[in-house]
Amino acid sequence: MIVGALTGSLADPRTLLLGRYDTEGRLRYVGRTPTLAQAAGAAVAGLLAAGRRGHPWTRWSFSAGWGSREKLNVTLVEPELVVEVGVDVARDASGRWRHPARRHRARPDLSPTDIAPL
Structure with missing residues (x-):
């Protein structure tokens, strides 16, 4: 997924708001992570x-x-x-995840264009 926003601050992110581009090139919000552990927030802050x-x-x-x-x-x-996440299959009518995405790790080796569109 692609990080488009966060709660907290750039120096101390608390949750990540995630999206994917659709076939028309619009970044669509799909869900967010639960509150990040301090080490996880620090790991993405510099990125x-x-x-x-x-x-x-x-x-x-x-x-x-x-x-x-x-x-x-x-x-x-x-x-x-780009961050790697784990999600379940429950989605709302807009296609957003009903439950938080579990953040696994940042993927600075990937770019948003590497993510398949919605």
């Missing part, structure tokens, strides 16, 4: 860059939880970092 003007998720809002009206405070990041 993330602040989102620039024109980020695909500018002006989006993200729900704090399934069925919640509370909004997450997120920091957009450049959608350049």
